[in-house]
Amino acid sequence: xxxxxxxxxxxxxxxxxxxxxxxxxxxxxxxxxxxxxxxxxxxxxxxxxxxxxxxxxxxxxxxxxxxxxxxxxxxxxxxxxxxxxxxxxxxxxxxxxxxxxxxxxxxxxxxxxxxxxxxxxxxxxxxxxxxxxxxxxxxxxxxxxxxxxxxxxxxxxxxxxxxxxxxxxxxxxxxxxxxxxxxxxxxxxxxxxxxxxxxxxxxxxxxxxxxxxxxxxxxxxxxxxxxxxxxxxxxxxxxxxxxxxxxxx
Amino acid sequence: xxxxxxxxxxxxxxxxxxxxxxxxxxxxxxxxxxxxxxxxxxxxxxxxxxxxxxxxxxxxxxxxxxxxxxxxxxxxxxxxxxxxxxxxxxxxxxxxxxxxxxxxxxxxxxxxxxxxxxxxxxxxxxxxxxxxxxxxxxxxxxxxxxxxxxxxxxxxxxxxxxxxxxxxxxxxxxxxxxxxxxxxxxxxxxxxxxxxxxxxxxxxxxxxxxxxxxxxxxxxxxxxxxxxxxxxxxxxxxxxxxxxxxxxx
Numbered sequence: 184x185x186x187x188x189x190x191x192x193x194x195x196x197x198x199x200x201x202x203x204x205x206x207x208x209x210x211x212x213x214x215x216x217x218x219x220x221x222x223x224x225x226x227x228x229x230x231x232x233x234x235x236x237x238x239x240x241x242x243x244x245x246x247x248x249x250x251x252x253x254x255x256x257x258x259x260x261x262x263x264x265x266x267x268x269x270x271x272x273x274x275x276x277x278x279x280x281x282x283x284x285x286x287x288x289x290x291x292x293x294x295x296x297x298x299x300x301x302x303x304x305x306x307x308x309x310x311x312x313x314x315x316x317x318x319x320x321x322x323x324x325x326x327x328x329x330x331x332x333x334x335x336x337x338x339x340x341x342x343x344x345x346x347x348x349x350x351x352x353x354x355x356x357x358x359x360x361x362x363x364x365x366x367x368x369x370x371x372x373x374x375x376x377x378x379x380x381x382x383x384x385x386x387x388x389x390x391x392x393x394x395x396x397x398x399x400x401x402x403x404x405x406x407x408x409x410x411x412x413x414x415x416x417x418x419x420x421x422x423x424x425x426x427x428x429x430x431x432x
Numbered sequence: 433x434x435x436x437x438x439x440x441x442x443x444x445x446x447x448x449x450x451x452x453x454x455x456x457x458x459x460x461x462x463x464x465x466x467x468x469x470x471x472x473x474x475x476x477x478x479x480x481x482x483x484x485x486x487x488x489x490x491x492x493x494x495x496x497x498x499x500x501x502x503x504x505x506x507x508x509x510x511x512x513x514x515x516x517x518x519x520x521x522x523x524x525x526x527x528x529x530x531x532x533x534x535x536x537x538x539x540x541x542x543x544x545x546x547x548x549x550x551x552x553x554x555x556x557x558x559x560x561x562x563x564x565x566x567x568x569x570x571x572x573x574x575x576x577x578x579x580x581x582x583x584x585x586x587x588x589x590x591x592x593x594x595x596x597x598x599x600x601x602x603x604x605x606x607x608x609x610x611x612x613x614x615x616x617x618x619x620x621x622x623x624x625x626x627x628x629x630x631x632x633x634x635x636x637x638x639x640x641x642x643x644x645x646x647x648x649x650x651x652x653x654x655x656x657x658x659x660x661x662x663x664x665x666x667x668x669x670x671x672x673x674x675x676x677x678x679x680x681x
Contacts, residue, residue, distance in 0.1 A: 219514045220513055220515055221513075221514075221515040221551050221552060222476065222478075222513060222514025222515035222516075222517070222551070222552070223514070223515075224475075224476065224477075224514065225474050226473075226475075227473065228473075229471075236489065236492075236493045237489065237493075240485065240486065240489050243485075244485045244486075264469050264470070264471060265468045265469055265470075265471025265472070265473065266469055266470040266471030266472075267471075268471070274522060274548070274549065274551060275547070275549075276549065277549040277550060277551055278551055279551055296573065297547075298524070298546075298547035298548075298568070299523070299547075300523065300524075300525065300526035301526060302470050302471070302523060302526055302527055302528055303470060303471070319547070324545065
């Protein structure tokens with residue numbers, strides 16, 4: 184989720200969490216990270232999301248955030264363990280970076296000799312460390328600004344995606360980078376808001392009752408969360424950047 | 433907390449959390465980090481611990497861990513904000529490091545030109561980044577083993593403590609480093625276990641009912657949590673290292 188005003192993710196997370204063991208086979212852990220100012224609230228659990236007391240808390244406790252990354256895991260590489268749960272968090276350039284991956288990378292074993300090293304043993308965390316290492320190598324000790332960063336990330340994700348499926352989300356707390364390898368779609372909710380019905384649970388929300396006309400909320404997912412809204416598909420190989428709830432051209 | 437078998441911290445946290453706004457003046461946020469294998473569960477909140485729904489969850493949900501670092505904040509430097517809540521987490525050498533500080537450092541403004549940079553604006557996060565930067569400078573890309581690490585940390589905390597009060601905890605998930613500048617004490621609970629009564633709430637636990645004879649749990653705090661146990665005070669300037677629930681000689 185990427186927004187222009189702090190927004191809670193309770194509605195979307197409720198449907199999403201059902202995929203962690205109930206309506207889908209992604210039951211090997213889950214996680215979510217909320218930026219709040221420069222800080223991050225990071226929740227991970229190696230239990231299935233449908234059985235997790237922490238997931239229950241998040242469904243009830245409306246944390247407001249401009250950028251949220253959530254993930255439900257089906258283990259392909261790396262055992263079921265806390266250190267292998269997405270999203271992963273690292274600090275670079277005095278800000279936190281949050282990363283999640285859907286897919287599977289084959290024979291992806293880059294040399295990681297910089298300051299970013301995997302703690303677990305997933306292809307995903309290796310990809311994240313590689314991305315940060317290459318960005319730091321290219322730009323040194325300073326955030327280069329969004330246009331240069333976007334161009335560099337576009338190059339790097341293309342290199343990684345040669346190794347397999349690499350649908351991914353990356354945020355530094357101001358922008359949300361989303362790369363589609365095989366499947367990703369998004370929606371921008373904005374004025375005039377309407378009602379939305381979850382695909383994974385019998386639940387609807389009328390967003391016009393809980394928003395102001397200036398609010399803008401982009402939701403990016405692998406599979407649409409609602410049945411009565413128009414989701415836009417990414418093209419394979421496409422990287423989009425969302426800022427303030429809008430995809431940047 | 434540092435233990436030899438995964439132990440929950442519900443009892444100690446219940447008393448500790450009361451200091452965040454009820455029995456003490458530390459009401460500017462709180463946080464706790466649990467190692468679970470190589471992974472970390474990290475909870476921070478800029479609300480007072482007594483009012484926090486996440487603190488409520490932790491009191492009810494027994495997360496078992498070998499190393500836990502918890503902190504309740506009284507803001508001295510840096511505003512009340514999520515990014516300024518302890519403990520702080522960084523990755524180095526392929527493992528997570530967790531750090532919390534009690535005290536106040538004056539004119540501590542080291543050059544941080546390595547890969548560890550503060551996200552918030554506390555003296556504490558600066559000290560943590562400085563520590564990691566110096567360790568990485570000294571030992572390069574490899575964990576040097578406990579004896580060398582301990583000697584290096586002893587040097588570094590002495591340098592930092594020249595700037596003010598620096599009671600601190602640092603863990604890499606295997607050992608707990610605790611430095612006393614003005615106040616710190618510890619207890620090792622082991623067989624034969626007895627009952628303990630919290631200082632901050634009317635609550636007792638008979639540990640002999642919830643432990644096995646092999647369990648060992650060290651609790652290190654600024655102020656004793658219980659009224660009927662014998663806590664051992666650190667000497668000012670002392671660094672202790674706890675492994676498997678025991679202070680190392």
